[in-house]
Amino acid sequence: MTMQIDRAMISKRYRLIFKTTSYSLVASVSITALIQIFFGDDAVPTAIGLTISTIVPLCVAPLASYAYIRLLERISMMEEEQRRLASVDGLTNIANRRVFDEILSREWDIAIRRGTPIAVFLFDVDYFKRYNDHYGHPAGDECLKAIADLLRSKITRKTDLLARYGGEEFVVVFPDTPEEHVLRLAESICRAVEDLKIEHVKSDVSSFVTISGGIAVLQPDQKSTPGRLTKGADEALYESKKSGRNRVTVLRQD
Numbered sequence: 001m002t003m004q005i006d007r008a009m010i011s012k013r014y015r016l017i018f019k020t021t022s023y024s025l026v027a028s029v030s031i032t033a034l035i036q037i038f039f040g041d042d043a044v045p046t047a048i049g050l051t052i053s054t055i056v057p058l059c060v061a062p063l064a065s066y067a068y069i070r071l072l073e074r075i076s077m078m079e080e081e082q083r084r085l086a087s088v089d090g091l092t093n094i095a096n097r098r099v100f101d102e103i104l105s106r107e108w109d110i111a112i113r114r115g116t117p118i119a120v121f122l123f124d125v126d127y128f129k130r131y132n133d134h135y136g137h138p139a140g141d142e143c144l145k146a147i148a149d150l151l152r153s154k155i156t157r158k159t160d161l162l163a164r165y166g167g168e169e170f171v172v173v174f175p176d177t178p179e180e181h182v183l184r185l186a187e188s189i190c191r192a193v194e195d196l197k198i199e200h201v202k203s204d205v206s207s208f209v210t211i212s213g214g215i216a217v218l219q220p221d222q223k224s225t226p227g228r229l230t231k232g233a234d235e236a237l238y239e240s241k242k243s244g245r246n247r248v249t250v251l252r253q254d
Contacts, residue, residue: 089164092148100163111220116176122233123213128168130202186248210246
């Protein structure tokens, strides 16, 4: 269960703790001084004892509240970090497949209400298994991270979602975006990946790492599902690979 922390409440409680503790200390000193004035020095030890038994609980209670609030804050921070880790791919530090599924479903519903299209760009690294076999898995990981960094610099609109789809596959969701814009950006990404000049001597299409991609564009309605869009993008990706790789193919769906 997720605990929601009211920041305004915590700030107000801090101020109350400070005031209560301060007032308690002032009251303790004042009571001791008054007893000394009216009853003399002999009464001071008794006064101090009475004051301590009265004031200490007043001081301890707010301090205990302070410790409890700090604990709640710590729990809240840990839960926020857990939510972040659950939504981010550990290797590339971009959104993971679960977030992609959630966002696509949400944007699908929005598109139905607004009558706007959605595009999905799905792509993977050409001959990545050969790359891993030749250069090793650590090099493969670095290759994927470099591509993810490049993608972050290309996918800049807040409405678009970049995610790792799985393995060497990446995916981008473009809500309410013209097809020509998606294609232009996808082809730009395709060229930029090759321009990274990550050596790939086992590739059949280039001396460097390249990608193949597929784009599906669809006007959502109540009769279809988001799965139709990802399936279309996957089919377009397959066509890119069949046509020689290092390219982008668009699948238009009615």
